[in-house]
Amino acid sequence: MRMKMQQQAEQRSIEQAFEDFIRYCNVKNLAKDSIIFYENCYKSFTRFLPKESYVSNITLHTIQDYILWQKDKSISAIAVNSNLRGVRAFLYYCMKLGYLPKFSIELVKAEKKVKQVYTDSELQLLLKKPNVKHCSFTEYRDWVVINYALATGNRVSTIINLKNQDVDFENGYITLVRTKNKKQQVIPLSNTLSSILLEYLTYRKGEANDYLFCNSYGNQLADRSLQGSVARYNKSRGVMKTSIHLFRHTYAKKYLQAGGNVFQLQRLLGHSSLEIVKEYVSLFSEDLKLNYDRFNPLEQMVKSNSYIKLNP
Structure with a gap:
């Protein structure tokens, strides 16, 4: 029996093994975006592999050659690592099933890319309220979405899945039903955002179970539709940065x-660990110095206690 299973593993094509992996991802109820990510990584990997490859033939040398192949195509180290993460998840699954021997797949060294943000001057342009009586619903909605994104830091996938009933104005909370880690989350509702959403709902109307940010027909927005709409809104305000994620x-x-x-x-932000937050602290360390004296405990004591005197 064991011999037969080993023979089946050896005869497993890379395509068949990936179909098994995607089925496993669907059974685990992984997010659609995660599955699309794995599929894109798989496409990159199979462009490198010979046709009709068997999963049992993949070795550490195969992965090393794949890395070099990407470098020859001038693919950045960050993109190489992104592809490797997807391929690694797939191959580790295959290793677990005994389709190929176990080996470790390490990422390449890459400099951390500075995370772009909107400047204050850009935010001032984007947050200037349009004339609700004369602008289109789409322009007004995008303005509200930008206020919401800046006030919460929510991902696009979370924003498009919000429903009217998820905003608790009375108690000052927003319930996030759709999150990346699939865990329901409750976040505070700021006073300014509360006022903006209350006014928006007088125009948007709808039932409690309707999507908060909808299209002109009241239907749920697609990820790309909202991304494209906000990009056009930003450019119309003279802001060339167009990503909601920023x-x-x-x-x-x-x-x-x-x-x-x-x-x-x-x-x-809904992160399961502090790793990403540590990246923010590291990348924005220079900017964090701006208000350092204001929040530094010693500086606060010096300002509030006249008896603390420093030598001239």
Whole structure:
């Protein structure tokens, strides 16, 4: 029996093994975006592999050659690592099933890319409220979305899945039903955002179970539709940065700049570990110095206690 299973593993094509992996991902109820990511990584990997490859033939040397192949195509180290993460998840699954011998797949060394954020001058342009009586619903909605993204740091996938009933104005909370880690999350609702959303709902209307940010027909927005709409909105305001995700980076930076707690930031952003938050602290370290004296305990004591005197 064991011999037969080994023969089946040896005869498993890379295509068949990947079909098994995607089926496993669907059974585990992984996010659609995660599955698309794995599929894109697989396409890159199979462009490198010979046709009709068997999964049992893949070795550490195969992975090393794949890395070199990507470098020859001038693919950045960050993109190489992104592809490797997807391929690694797939191959580790195959190793677990005994399709190929176990070996470790390490990422290549890459410099951390500085996370872009919106500047204050750009935010001022984007946050200027349009004339609700004369602008289109789409322009007004995008303005509200930008306010929401800056106030919460939520991902696009979370934003498009929000429903009217998820905003608790009375108690000041927003319930995030759709998150990346699939864990329901409750975050505070700021006073300014509360006012903006209350006014928006007088125009948007709809039932409690309707999507908060909808298209002109009241239907749920697709990820790409909202991304494209906000990109056009930004450009119309003279802002060439067009990513909604940059509001998440901006939220993190401004939260830390204002003296926000890293552990609270981790929970607010919905990260399972502090690793990503540590990246924010590292990347924005220069900017965090701006308000350092304001929040430094010693500086606070010196200002509040006249008896603390320093030598001239």
